[in-house]
Amino acid sequence: MARNFQSTVIEFIQGDITRAEVDGIVNAANSSLLGGGGVDGAIHRAGGSEILEECKKIRARQGGCPVGEAVITTAGRLPAKYVIHTVGPVWNGGQHEEEAKLHSCYIQSLALADQYELESVAFPNISTGIYGFPKALAAPIAIRAVKEFLSAHPQTSIKKVQFVCFDKENEEIYRKLLEQDAELL
Numbered sequence: 001m002a003r004n005f006q007s008t009v010i011e012f013i014q015g016d017i018t019r020a021e022v023d024g025i026v027n028a029a030n031s032s033l034l035g036g037g038g039v040d041g042a043i044h045r046a047g048g049s050e051i052l053e054e055c056k057k058i059r060a061r062q063g064g065c066p067v068g069e070a071v072i073t074t075a076g077r078l079p080a081k082y083v084i085h086t087v088g089p090v091w092n093g094g095q096h097e098e099e100a101k102l103h104s105c106y107i108q109s110l111a112l113a114d115q116y117e118l119e120s121v122a123f124p125n126i127s128t129g130i131y132g133f134p135k136a137l138a139a140p141i142a143i144r145a146v147k148e149f150l151s152a153h154p155q156t157s158i159k160k161v162q163f164v165c166f167d168k169e170n171e172e173i174y175r176k177l178l179e180q181d182a183e184l185l
């Protein structure tokens with residue numbers, strides 16, 4: 001499934017983000033930048049130790065990565081050229097700026113991709129795994145943030161954004177959003 005937005009194509013696919021053939025993939029990291037489970041573990045396993053070595057250097061320089069922000073490394077053995085590591089919020093009832101922080105993850109990741117002049121970026125469903133952010137709440141935040149960034153940056157290098165849904169539940173949520181709410185895109 002795909003939708004055009006301005007001069008960018010937004011794609012929705014089910015699969016494993018480590019296989020995405022794009023310039024940059026986004027990692028749902030944790031603030032230590034030292035790797036973890038879920039998509040973070042999969043990216044480090046598939047990409048090799050080079051990614052972790054770069055993360056350690058960033059950590060030595062700036063002491064990790066705050067929630068809602070993003071850092072960039074090369075992508076080791078992955079088909080992508082770069083990994084953008086962003087730290088999603090842990091869901092804690094919804095009264096702790098979780099939505100604003102999740103929105104910020106998408107905006108900050110796209111800002112880095114634009115700064116590095118990437119043409120294509122793939123996102124996982126940040127925070128919706130171990131961090132427990134409700135999936136049905138996270139999906140429209142993700143889509144709106146991407147649209148907002150593209151609207152604000154008409155000259156961006158980013159020509160393709162992929163939402164890579166790994167689990168069935170997210171895939172169904174994104175598909176229904178597209179079917180039911182065409183206005184969202």
Ligand code: ADP
Binds near residue numbers: 037042128
């Ligand atoms: P978080 O700690 O931010 O919740 P997780 O990695 O636990 O991060 O989950 C985030 C999302 O990534 C979940 O929707 C999960 O299904 C998805 N995911 C896990 N492995 C992969 C993968 N290899 N490719 C794409 N998405 C993945």
